[in-house]
Amino acid sequence: MFISPIILTLIILLLALISFICEFFPVDTTAIGITVLLILCQLVTPEEGISGFSNSATITVMAMFILSAGITRTGGLQIVRDLLFQLGGKSLRKQIASLGIIVGFISAFINNTAVVAVFLPIIESWGKKRKISLSKLLIPLSYTAILGGVITIIGTSTNILASGLSKKLGYGEFSIFLITPIGIPIFFIGLIYLTFIAPRILPERKSVSNDGLDVDYGMKDYVSEIIITPRSNLIGQTLRQSGIQRKFDIDVLEIIHNDIHFPQPLADKILSLGDILLVRGSKEDLLQIRDERGVDILADVKFDEEKVEDELSFGEDKVAEVLILSNSRLIGSTLKDLRFRQRYNATVIAIRRGEELLRERLGKVRLRFGDLLLVQGPKESFIGLQTTRELLVLEERDIETLRQNKAYIAIAIVFGVVILAAFNILPILVSSLVGVMLMIFTGCLKPGEIYGAVRWDIIFLLAGLIPLGIAMDKSGTNELIANYIVMLGGYLPNYFVLVLFYFFTALLTEILSNNAAVLLMLPVAAEVAENLDLNPIAFMLAVMFAASNSYITPIGYQTNTMVYGPGGYRFLDFTRVGLPLTLMFTFLVPFFIIIVYGL
Structure with missing residues (x-):
């Protein structure tokens, strides 16, 4: 029986959505599986199926991960730590504002996941010194990193991917500062909300001053x-x-x-x-x-007389929390499979997974991104854990584990990459690759470290889903979906069509992932804009901003997942704080897009 390419593509798209939502497999595995299915169904050629690996967006994202690692490995971000402590003062609002400005600015140029990874231990230390509950600070840390990521195109992998898709669709790449006139006001509106309104909503789940x-x-x-x-x-x-x-x-x-x-x-x-x-x-x-x-x-x-923590930390031993990062090879394995005790010379006492606390049968628990491990072991073992690229010890790094003498060189290299691309001296793909080589030649990174710096799950997700976009375009699926949306758009003012795209993409991001949402929605948005005789750039930017601004759940964006366990949050804490922000941006971002770029 013959099945039309559109129906077949929609079936595969539905399978992808179900797998993403139900988490049958890791997202990168699902993406590669979809590519294989597309090739077998002859919806794309084998060459088109592997084209995602050579796509300029994929290579640029990979290079930006390495540049971010160069900054973090040399302690470039730690330079601002003292400034943060100095500006923060004793007022919670002042602390959130100063944290937001510093983190937001850095996230505009450095991958925001890497920024949060560096600042998590710093905020832990800051919270102890200021006697502030971490749950009052870590959601603002994540949200300001997200807000900073939409100030420039290189702030997140999502923006870079959107730029690559725009080029593929014939509208050209986005310049680095294309979205800055919109990103800056959106950032400060979000920061004002987090500074003056969010403290009343943020819970006090985890105190670092009273209980150990x-x-x-x-x-x-x-x-x-x-x-x-x-x-x-x-x-x-x-x-x-x-x-x-x-x-x-x-x-x-x-x-x-x-x-x-x-x-x-x-x-x-x-x-x-x-x-x-x-x-x-x-x-x-x-x-x-x-x-x-x-x-x-x-x-x-x-x-009863003294804390268990003190007993466990006797002499040369210590106890600390260790976060599993998103690029960790430990994900999906059990402590027993990993021989964790033998590998790291430390023992896991408990695992915190969001609201859930696991203390039994730990050897059989399959580890996930964002799991917080309570680990006990010799102090030298934690120095080793600080240098691994798969785990993050939630305490400030020992100075000897960083190449601090290279910090300003790494910062200069990233600054040079931005300047070369901003003034169109070199394409961002070329300038970022030049930056990677300079990181290695100057000793900011060792050659072997670049492989661990890359978020391979993101790379395979991008490479695996790009062929799905090709299949949707070749089969006419994008055109079909666009026609239905155009029919609905005929009854709405143009502004609300843009709002509709923003809102739907934001919801899709919470369900799937930011990159998957962009890959699925951006080509449809451009098609709808063409059919309605509107500005395609405006529609593509609406999709990009919506995919990059994820606040409603702790699983919609990597930085939210990273602070979920350390902050002791409950799932709905993110919804209470993030939903008003999402609804506000649903109407504000399209408004600013129309003012700056027209419709």
Whole structure:
């Protein structure tokens, strides 16, 4: 039976939407799968199917990730830390305003996900010094980074992708500062909202001044001491030989022998009579160990007198929160599969996933982007964790892990990339690649570090979905959808057609992702504008702004997901703060677009 190309394309599009929404697979896997399906159905040629990997937008986004890494790896962003502390003062509104101006300006030129990753530990430290709840600061951090990203074309991968699609559709690439006349007023309107209105709505979920990590994670109920008695069959065995960590759902965090605290690694430590083991585990597992291995569970009187966190951080050990970043290879794996304890010489005590706190069967939990791990281990292990590109320790980085003597060189390189592209001396693709090579030649980045700097999930998402756009164009699907929208647009003023595109794209971004929303909506927007004899640039910019401004949920944009766990937020906290902002921009952005570019 013959199926028309339009119907076939719509079926594949529907499958893509279902997979994105239900998260059957990671978004990049779904995108590549869609490409393969398009080729098999002969909706695109094999050459068109892989064209996304050579697309100028994909390569430019990749280069910008590397340039952002050069700034962060040299500590270029830490230069503004003291300025932030100085300007913040004691007023929450003043702190949000100063944070917003600094973060927003940086996000206009550096990938905003990288900016939030650097500022998260800084805000943690700032919150402790100022005795402010992190939940009052981290949503403003994420939102101002998003707002700053729409001041220039290079602020987000979404803007760069929109520029590449515009070129492909025959309207030319966007210049770096094309959207600045709109982005700046939108940024300051958003900052005024976050400074004067949001503090009344923002919850006080997580205090860094009163309660420690032990209270936040309920560690008192899951961290206990057991003592090896004369009847114990553990005497003379190493921890590895005993197999108690494999058989029972426990982790041995520390061994105390004759008042001497032995930190990780503990696998080859021989257990002796009277040894005290500090363990993470449920009461059920501890009772089973007591019965089978002849140990006694010590009363937790000590933990009533002093915090569990202090006990875990004794001597050379420490406890800290570690965030799983979006480019982490740990995503989708379990702690057991990763051999996390052996790899990082540290133990995960609990996992916070949004509102959910996981403290049992941790070895079997599949890790996700945004998961917050409570980790205990030797202090030197955390220095190693600070240098990994897959995990973010929520404390300020040790100076020795940064190439601070190269910071101003990295900043100069990024500034040069912007100048060359802004004055049309070189295309942004060429200037960004030149910048990448300069980062390596000047020692700001080592050659091997550039691979870890790239968000490969974004690259494969772009490369995988670009052929879907080609199929929608070739099959006439874009034209069909555009015709239906034009019919509706005949009953609406032109301004409200633009508002409709903004609102629908904003909702689609919350459901899918910002890049997927642009890839699907921007060609349709241009088609509708042509059919209504309106300005296609105005419609494409409306789609781009809507896709780049995601505030309603913690999963619609990467920076929101990053602050979700550290801020101790609930899902609807983002909706309460972000929905008014989204609705306000739904009407304001089209208004500014019409004023600046006409309709």
